[in-house]
Amino acid sequence: xxxxxxxxxxxxxxxxxxxxxxxxxxxxxxxxxxxxxxxxxxxxxxxxxxxxxxxxxxxxxxxxxxxxxxxxxxxxxxxxxxxxxxxxxxxxxxxxxxxxxxxxxxxxxxxxxxxxxxxxxxxxxxxxxxxxxxxxxxxxxxxxxxxxxxxxxxxxxxxxxxxxxxxxxxxxxxxxxxxxxxxxxxxxxxxxxxxxxxxxxxxxxxxxxxxxxxxxxxxxxxxxxxxxxxxxxxxxxxxxxxxxxxxxxxxxxxxxxxxxxxxxxxxxxxxx
Amino acid sequence: xxxxxxxxxxxxxxxxxxxxxxxxxxxxxxxxxxxxxxxxxxxxxxxxxxxxxxxxxxxxxxxxxxxxxxxxxxxxxxxxxxxxxxxxxxxxxxxxxxxxxxxxxxxxxxxxxxxxxxxxxxxxxxxxxxxxxxxxxxxxxxxxxxxxxxxxxxxxxxxxxxxxxxxxxxxxxxxxxxxxxxxxxxxxxxxxxxxxxxxxxxxxxxxxxxxxxxxxxxxxxxxxxxxxxxxxxxxxxxxxxxxxxxxxxxxxxxxxxxxxxxxxxxxxxxxxxxxxxxxxxxxxxxxxxxxxxxxxxxxxxx
Numbered sequence: 188x189x190x191x192x193x194x195x196x197x198x199x200x201x202x203x204x205x206x207x208x209x210x211x212x213x214x215x216x217x218x219x220x221x222x223x224x225x226x227x228x229x230x231x232x233x234x235x236x237x238x239x240x241x242x243x244x245x246x247x248x249x250x251x252x253x254x255x256x257x258x259x260x261x262x263x264x265x266x267x268x269x270x271x272x273x274x275x276x277x278x279x280x281x282x283x284x285x286x287x288x289x290x291x292x293x294x295x296x297x298x299x300x301x302x303x304x305x306x307x308x309x310x311x312x313x314x315x316x317x318x319x320x321x322x323x324x325x326x327x328x329x330x331x332x333x334x335x336x337x338x339x340x341x342x343x344x345x346x347x348x349x350x351x352x353x354x355x356x357x358x359x360x361x362x363x364x365x366x367x368x369x370x371x372x373x374x375x376x377x378x379x380x381x382x383x384x385x386x387x388x389x390x391x392x393x394x395x396x397x398x399x400x401x402x403x404x405x406x407x408x409x410x411x412x413x414x415x416x417x418x419x420x421x422x423x424x425x426x427x428x429x430x431x432x433x434x435x436x437x438x439x440x441x442x443x444x445x446x447x448x449x450x451x452x453x454x455x456x457x458x459x
Numbered sequence: 460x461x462x463x464x465x466x467x468x469x470x471x472x473x474x475x476x477x478x479x480x481x482x483x484x485x486x487x488x489x490x491x492x493x494x495x496x497x498x499x500x501x502x503x504x505x506x507x508x509x510x511x512x513x514x515x516x517x518x519x520x521x522x523x524x525x526x527x528x529x530x531x532x533x534x535x536x537x538x539x540x541x542x543x544x545x546x547x548x549x550x551x552x553x554x555x556x557x558x559x560x561x562x563x564x565x566x567x568x569x570x571x572x573x574x575x576x577x578x579x580x581x582x583x584x585x586x587x588x589x590x591x592x593x594x595x596x597x598x599x600x601x602x603x604x605x606x607x608x609x610x611x612x613x614x615x616x617x618x619x620x621x622x623x624x625x626x627x628x629x630x631x632x633x634x635x636x637x638x639x640x641x642x643x644x645x646x647x648x649x650x651x652x653x654x655x656x657x658x659x660x661x662x663x664x665x666x667x668x669x670x671x672x673x674x675x676x677x678x679x680x681x682x683x684x685x686x687x688x689x690x691x692x693x694x695x696x697x698x699x700x701x702x703x704x705x706x707x708x709x710x711x712x713x714x715x716x717x718x719x720x721x722x723x724x725x726x727x728x729x730x731x732x733x734x735x736x737x738x739x740x741x742x743x744x745x746x747x748x749x750x751x752x753x754x755x756x757x758x759x760x761x
Contacts, residue, residue: 352595369592388591410608410609417595417611418595420528449591
């Protein structure tokens with residue numbers, strides 16, 4: 188059975204909440220029922236059928252033909268199946284995801300994969316700030332799963348992350364891995380200043396160095412660790428290029444000593 | 460006892476009687492194959508029989524770098540015990556004292572199973588707070604800082620309750636030399652069978668035992684029926700042409716693996732023939748009432 192396709196009719200005049208359009212929530216619904224699902228975030232009613240031309244198919248594979256910066260909460264809370272967006276998305280894509288695969292062809296706004304528990308999110312373009320991070324008032328960010336950003340990520344990538352893996356193939360803004368509780372953040376490009384700001388535990392790879400490392404991180408020498416080759420094998424299917432580089436020796440900085448100092452930043456053996 | 464003759468070798472129409480055991484498997488890796496073997500040999504030392512060692516353990520096979528989780532050379536080790544608690548205790552002590560201590564080592568689960576034993580979850584405390592947990596997919600690892608870097612191990616390893624211990628072949632020959640030659644051939648052949656180990660020295664036991672003793676409190680004693688120096692005792696099971704007896708004991712993760720190992724061992728012995736090898740083979744049992752697994756030699760003939 189082919190995918191269930193939502194083709195964008197015209198650009199939305201308000202921000203829309205696409206969280207209802209996930210495989211588990213659409214399971215068993217007829218085309219008219221799906222078309223009647225409300226997506227508005229203002230007082231102006233907007234249903235799925237108004238925004239999209241719907242071609243019925245397997246609800247386990249949802250395809251959005253065309254995206255928009257106003258597409259908020261795409262795949263939020265999804266538990267299984269696949270969602271592909273051929274275009275950009277707004278805030279909180281894949282927030283609190285518990286399984287399945289979310290693929291975004293364009294750029295994602297802030298808080299993508301926020302608080303995610305399991306599953307895979309792939310963003311072909313750039314990601315906004317606080318990818319994987321918690322919303323204001325929440326104490327924990329990403330709790331599991333894998334996020335791959337082919338482009339750059341904004342500030343505070345992996346904020347308060349507790350478990351799981353974020354791979355950024357491009358650069359990140361300032362404070363990547365801020366307040367990390369645990370988990371792994373791998374940045375292929377250069378990171379903005381102060382990676383691992385106030386991190387307790389967890390691992391950050393700043394593969395191309397950082398604009399500025401906090402003096403509260405202590406140099407622990409250059410090591411070729413078995414754990415990194417295990418991580419490389421795990422990363423291989425998501426990002427072969429990053430996996431290959433990961434197998435090199437890395438300089439290990441431990442910190443943030445401003446808090447408990449059990450975290451680590453791996454950076455190039457020779458600082459650049 | 461009725462006998463068959465295959466390639467000039469007498470095969471008793473009897474069976475090996477084996478017992479259910481709890482078992483686990485580990486993959487041990489190191490910078491080189493030699494150091495992986497060293498860790499495995501140390502860990503499986505003094506593990507010939509549950510009677511006196513608490514567990515039976517041995518090397519299943521060597522692993523190429525592309526067969527191990529970290530891409531380094533490795534060894535697969537199997538560990539057998541009579542209860543889950545004893546297996547857990549032996550696993551923790553042996554990995555803690557022999558693998559953790561070995562230069563450059565890492566230790567991974569060698570068996571996927573529903574039930575699990577603690578591996579890193581028991582050893583992590585050695586890290587004294589500096590240990591790091593990493594979860595990659597469904598697998599959790601512990602990284603424990605040690606003096607040459609880090610010791611990495613899985614949090615848990617699989618436990619099987621379908622394991623079998625005590626499959627055996629008893630080899631009889633005209634001299635010590637020919638008997639050993641035949642038994643060595645069998646050991647070599649069994650090494651190629653997956654999921655089994657031969658826990659005794661070099662895979663061979665020369666002091667086969669029977670249950671009980673004339674002495675109070677001794678649970679096992681020499682199998683006098685198979686001692687060639689006691690052929691005249693009146694209880695001997697040996698023929699006049701037999702001057703030496705050796706035994707192979709087999710532990711396997713499954714009953715099928717034990718049967719396959721016995722089949723491979725018998726084939727090697729029978730192929731060698733009586734002039735250079737064994738005159739007769741038999742198997743040890745307790746009348747069939749103690750162990751649930753019976754391996755009839757005639758069913759395992761090549």
